[in-house]
Amino acid sequence: MALESVQVKPPITPQAARQQHWYRLRFRKAGNLRLVSHIDLMHVFERMMRRAALPFANTQGYHPKPCLVFAQALALGVAGLAEVVDLELREPLPEDELLERLNRHAPPGLVFLDARALGRKGSVQVRRAFYRLPLPAPDDDLPRRCAELLERDRCVAERLRPQRRFVNIRPYLCELHANADALTMVIWITPDGAARPEEVVKALGLGPLLDGGSVLERTHLELMDEQPADQRWLPTIPRLIDAEIPPDEVVVAAPAEPQRIAAADVALIESPMSFET
Numbered sequence: 001m002a003l004e005s006v007q008v009k010p011p012i013t014p015q016a017a018r019q020q021h022w023y024r025l026r027f028r029k030a031g032n033l034r035l036v037s038h039i040d041l042m043h044v045f046e047r048m049m050r051r052a053a054l055p056f057a058n059t060q061g062y063h064p065k066p067c068l069v070f071a072q073a074l075a076l077g078v079a080g081l082a083e084v085v086d087l088e089l090r091e092p093l094p095e096d097e098l099l100e101r102l103n104r105h106a107p108p109g110l111v112f113l114d115a116r117a118l119g120r121k122g123s124v125q126v127r128r129a130f131y132r133l134p135l136p137a138p139d140d141d142l143p144r145r146c147a148e149l150l151e152r153d154r155c156v157a158e159r160l161r162p163q164r165r166f167v168n169i170r171p172y173l174c175e176l177h178a179n180a181d182a183l184t185m186v187i188w189i190t191p192d193g194a195a196r197p198e199e200v201v202k203a204l205g206l207g208p209l210l211d212g213g214s215v216l217e218r219t220h221l222e223l224m225d226e227q228p229a230d231q232r233w234l235p236t237i238p239r240l241i242d243a244e245i246p247p248d249e250v251v252v253a254a255p256a257e258p259q260r261i262a263a264a265d266v267a268l269i270e271s272p273m274s275f276e277t
Contacts, residue, residue, distance in 0.1 A: 019090075020057075020088060020119075020120050020121060021088065021089045021090070021091065021092045021093075021117070021119075022086055022087070022088050022089075022117075022118040022119065022120055022121050022122065023086070023087050023088075023089065023093075023095070023098060023115055023116065023117055023118060024084065024085075024086050024087075024115070024116045024118055024122065025084070025085050025086075025087060025098075025102070025112055025114070025115050026082050026083065026084055026112070026113045026114040026115075027080075027082075027083050027085065027110060027111060027112045027113060028079075028080065028081050028082065028083070028110070028111045028112075028113060029041070029074060029079065029080040029083055029109065029110055030079040030080070030081070030109055031079075031108060031109030032108070032109055033107065033108070033109030033110055034074075034076075034077055034078060034079045034080070034109070034215070035076065035077060037076055038070070038073040038074060041074075042068065042070075044107060044110070045066065045068060045085075046065070046066050048102065048105050048106055048107070048110075049066060049087075049102075051105040052101040052102055052104065052105045053101070054089065054093075054098070054101060054102075055089050055090040055091045055093075056087060056088065056089055056090070057088040057089060057090050066087075067087065067088035068085055068086070068087055069085065069086040069121075069124050070083070070084070070085045070124070071083070071084035071085065071086075071124040071126050071221050071223065072084075072126045072129065072189065072221060074218060075196070075197075075198075075216075077215070077216070078197070078215070078216045078217070078218055079215055079216070079217045079218070080217075080218045081217055081218065081219045081220075082113065082218075082219060082220050082221065083218070083221065084124060084221050084223065086118070086121070086122060086124055088121070092117070095115040095116060095117060096115075098115045099112050099114075099115045102115075122225055123223075123224060123225045124223060124225075125223065125224040125225070126189040126221050126222065126223060126224070127188075127189060127222045127223065127224045127227060127231075127232075127234065128174060128186050128187065128188055128189060128221075128222040129186070129187050129189055129194070129197075129218060129220075129221055129222070130184070130185075130186050130218065130219045130220040130221075130222070131184065131185050131186075131187065131197040131216060131217065131218055131219065132182050132183070132184050132185075132216075132217045132219050133182060133183040133184075133197075133201060133206070133209065133214060133216055133217070134181065134182050134214065134215070134217075135180070135181060135182055135183060135209075136209070136214070138180040139178070142178040142183065142204065142206075143178045143179075145178075145204050145205065146176045146177065146178050146183075146204065149170070149173070149176060149200075149203060149204065150173070150176055152170055153170065154168045154170055154249070155168065155169050155170040155173075155203050155251050155252075156168055156169075156240070156245055156249050156250050156251055156252070157169050157195075157196075157199045157203070157250070157251065157252035157254075158250050158252065158253050158254040159254055160254045164254075166240050166245050166250065167193065167195070167240065168237075168240050169195035169196075169199050169200065169203070169252070171188075171235065171237040172187055172188045172190070172193075172194050172195035172237065173185065173186075173187060173188075173195055173200060174186040174187060174188050176200070183201070183204070183206065184219075185197060185200055187200075188234065188235055188237070190234050190235070190237060191234075192237065192239065197216055197218075198210060198216065199252045201216070202252045203251050203252050
């Protein structure tokens with residue numbers, strides 16, 4: 001009689017729990033680096049940490065990536081003066097040594113300002129974002145326009161992406177101030193969205209400043225877990241219904257998209273024989 005083969009499973013050894021060493025970093029992204037997209041910035045961080053020989057932890061899976069959690073992506077062209085990112089290391093490091101290594105290998109325009117050990121993974125939910133627009137010349141009428149905008153119930157802005165829609169940016173505007181040197185604003189960041197600082201600037205009639213090269217600055221990010229317990233809340237902001245918005249109420253119109261030329265209309269070369277190799 002033939003003997004039946006029996007497969008014995010190897011004993012399961014429990015994996016040791018990975019010790020988490022999380023650090024919260026605040027950094028400045030300015031200069032030419034403000035023209036680098038958020039995805040490219042993540043690649044910059046990975047290369048910089050490898051050059052600094054940091055024992056950073058990676059995600060699991062087929063495509064491991066550094067365990068980095070940015071508080072909020074910075075719009076292209078906006079300078080960030082106090083951005084926030086959480087980083088996980090496999091081994092603990094002193095905060096001053098971590099800062100020294102990062103700043104030694106950081107590219108121009110990227111400066112690390114502070115490092116704080118969290119012990120475990122924290123929450124990087126942003127409550128409010130603070131912005132500043134330097135003014136090249138004093139505008140005596142700007143404080144009045146700011147006060148009128150704050151008194152309004154609705155300030156409708158048009159957006160085209162991912163689809164054409166209208167957004168009431170007024171409830172997202174927490175504070176708005178103007179002096180001879182700069183325009184400052186504080187914007188609520190909610191799970192359903194937020195106002196864009198350039199929309200507020202255009203609603204005040206300062207759009208030509210952005211077209212002329214003025215640079216918006218995000219000066220501070222207010223995190224939810226860094227606030228007292230009684231301040232960990234967000235306002236409830238209802239969404240607009242497009243059918244209820246008359247065309248004359250749109251204060252900030254979306255910029256016209258450039259016309260795209262179909263590839264079939266314009267040939268790269270006249271014919272294969274006309275291309276000299």
